[in-house]
Amino acid sequence: MLSEGRHRVAMADVDAAGIIYYASPLRWAEVLFGNWLESAGHPISSMLAAGVATPVVSARVGYRSLLGLDDHCRLELRTERVGVTSFRTRCEVWGPREPKPAVEV
Numbered sequence: 717m718l719s720e721g722r723h724r725v726a727m728a729d730v731d732a733a734g735i736i737y738y739a740s741p742l743r744w745a746e747v748l749f750g751n752w753l754e755s756a757g758h759p760i761s762s763m764l765a766a767g768v769a770t771p772v773v774s775a776r777v778g779y780r781s782l783l784g785l786d787d788h789c790r791l792e793l794r795t796e797r798v799g800v801t802s803f804r805t806r807c808e809v810w811g812p813r814e815p816k817p818a819v820e821v
Contacts, residue, residue, distance in 0.1 A: 719752035719793040745807035745821040748793040778820040
């Protein structure tokens with residue numbers, strides 16, 4: 717595992733129905749990715765200042781079960797594939813009601 721964290725689904729994360737806004741898990745995954753880079757000694761700000769970047773060229777989100785306002789979630793960022801010029805990570809968001817990830821990024 718590269719990085720892990722906890723997140724309470726806040727008002728900024730939900731739509732008018734009180735369920736997660738479709739883009740919120742992308743933001744959560746980006747936070748975990750940034751935390752991992754920083755813990756590895758490569759904060760994003762320093763990388764960009766040095767002219768180095770890790771651009772996202774593709775993103776996919778799978779919504780498996782409901783997450784709503786005030787749900788407490790566990791997030792895990794893992795390596796899925798490492799190639800010669802690219803790599804792929806997977807962020808799993810575990811909600812309070814299911815024994816499997818509620819969202820996969």
